[in-house]
Amino acid sequence: MPHENASDIALAPSPPSPKFDRPLDPASGRNHYHDGTKDWSKWASGDKGRRHRVIPEDAKENDDSPAVPLPPKKRRASLVGAAVDTARVKPVEPAKPVEVKCMARTRIPTPHGPAFLHLYHNSRDTKEHLAIVIDSAQYSEPSETGVSAPPIRSHSLDAVWDEDETEMDRITRGAYVGRLSATNQNVSTPAIAPHPPAPTSDGVPSPLIRIHSECFTGETVGSMRCDCGEQLDEAIRLISQPIPVTSLSTLPGAPSTIPGRGAVIYLRQEGRGIGLLSKIRAYNLQDLGHDTVTANLMLGHGADERGYEIAAAILRDLALDDGVRLLTNNPDKVEALQKEGMTIVERVPMVPRSWQARNPNLQLAGSAATEVWQDKDGVERVAGATLIGGNSVHGEDLDKYLRTKVLRMGHMLPLWMESPEQ
Numbered sequence: 306m307p308h309e310n311a312s313d314i315a316l317a318p319s320p321p322s323p324k325f326d327r328p329l330d331p332a333s334g335r336n337h338y339h340d341g342t343k344d345w346s347k348w349a350s351g352d353k354g355r356r357h358r359v360i361p362e363d364a365k366e367n368d369d370s371p372a373v374p375l376p377p378k379k380r381r382a383s384l385v386g387a388a389v390d391t392a393r394v395k396p397v398e399p400a401k402p403v404e405v406k407c408m409a410r411t412r413i414p415t416p417h418g419p420a421f422l423h424l425y426h427n428s429r430d431t432k433e434h435l436a437i438v439i440d441s442a443q444y445s446e447p448s449e450t451g452v453s454a455p456p457i458r459s460h461s462l463d464a465v466w467d468e469d470e471t472e473m474d475r476i477t478r479g480a481y482v483g484r485l486s487a488t489n490q491n492v493s494t495p496a497i498a499p500h501p502p503a504p505t506s507d508g509v510p511s512p513l514i515r516i517h518s519e520c521f522t523g524e525t526v527g528s529m530r531c532d533c534g535e536q537l538d539e540a541i542r543l544i545s546q547p548i549p550v551t552s553l554s555t556l557p558g559a560p561s562t563i564p565g566r567g568a569v570i571y572l573r574q575e576g577r578g579i580g581l582l583s584k585i586r587a588y589n590l591q592d593l594g595h596d597t598v599t600a601n602l603m604l605g606h607g608a609d610e611r612g613y614e615i616a617a618a619i620l621r622d623l624a625l626d627d628g629v630r631l632l633t634n635n636p637d638k639v640e641a642l643q644k645e646g647m648t649i650v651e652r653v654p655m656v657p658r659s660w661q662a663r664n665p666n667l668q669l670a671g672s673a674a675t676e677v678w679q680d681k682d683g684v685e686r687v688a689g690a691t692l693i694g695g696n697s698v699h700g701e702d703l704d705k706y707l708r709t710k711v712l713r714m715g716h717m718l719p720l721w722m723e724s725p726e727q
């Protein structure tokens with residue numbers, strides 16, 4: 306079982322291939338945006354030698370991008386009729402299953418409620434992928450929740466990593482239960498298997514899961530070229546919503562809802578796996594009139610280079626692979642996770658907020674960015690805005706953080722609570 310060796314995972318994979326990031330070659334004037342099979346400098350307008358991408362009939366309707374030359378086909382020696390020297394044919398080794406290890410976990414207060422950030426290392430790449438877990442059992446004692454849904458725990462985090470590990474070591478990396486405080490420090494107990502034995506009560510819906518890919522532009526800069534920031538915000542909001550539990554509500558005193566429960570698996574595969582550098586270049590090609598898929602292809606990339614093996618391994622580590630509701634519109638994700646052995650009991654659509662806002666009274670064109678509207682839950686939104694454009698955040702943790710900046714780090718701010726005139 307990969308999980309049982311989680312503490313032994315060798316975490317030194319080779320660095321990614323530099324093939325897409327070669328510098329421009331001043332001698333040849335070639336743009337090495339891709340693997341060198343195509344000289345893009347020869348693409349002068351009116352080039353008779355252009356080959357055009359074949360657009361399937363059913364895709365033409367939505368594709369208004371200029372025709373794009375295809376990369377030349379690679380020549381391959383024909384094997385027809387040739388005797389194959391089996392001694393020289395290297396057997397294709399099956400890919401090793403990805404192993405993951407949760408290195409640390411901590412509480413993050415979000416505008417939608419508390420979340421627990423889990424940082425993962427893995428045996429496939431050097432990136433720090435994350436799980437943002439929303440589960441009331443993470444911060445309250447089981448008796449307080451009144452729910453028999455099993456707590457969402459990382460098996461690899463709760464494992465004992467080292468015989469010499471102290472309680473403080475375990476707590477520092479997040480292997481504790483309940484809400485951590487100066488007076489409450491309960492070290493977690495390692496589980497034997499990733500799947501907790503406690504059965505889920507009848508009527509408690511499966512956890513809601515979102516697999517999200519990193520988007521620096523959308524999530525950090527607030528770019529409105531995509532809805533990634535909004536999707537991340539919406540995913541955390543939806544997972545945090547109380548869940549109605551119809552069958553439990555018939556019991557005397559039983560709650561009619563339970564706190565929201567699920568996780569966002571945050572994968573560091575920027576730009577659908579092509580990386581930020583290529584995505585920036587792709588945006589320039591998009592400004593020239595190409596669509597997002599075509600721009601990727603022109604750079605020698607696939608339309609989507611993402612993989613979901615690491616996501617599946619993280620979900621297995623969290624025991625979230627057996628019966629989940631998946632928040633996505635992307636069929637590839639559903640298929641990829643099913644291939645990884647996950648049971649998806651329901652696909653929950655991810656409706657863009659700008660689409661929710663579409664009504665005859667709202668002019669989305671032109672002033673869309675400044676238009677304020679109410680979403681279906683009555684929350685005021687700015688069309689197209691992300692976490693950055695969302696409502697302001699406040700709370701106990703933020704106050705503490707700001708106070709320390711002022712009082713300990715010399716930040717030039719009056720403490721507003723001590724300056725009522727501010």
Ligand SMILES: Nc1nc2c(ncn2[C@@H]2O[C@H](COP(=O)(O)OP(=O)(O)OP(=O)(O)O)[C@@H](O)[C@H]2O)c(=O)[nH]1
Pocket residue numbers: 516517518519520521530531533536574575576577578579584587597601632633634635638655
């Ligand atoms: N290459 C490229 N990547 C983009 C562009 N716009 C957004 N992205 C990336 O697209 C990814 C968004 O993926 P997800 O949030 O998983 O969403 P999705 O695959 O559209 O599927 P859903 O689950 O239905 O939302 C992020 O990695 C973004 O960086 C673009 O124009 N070009």
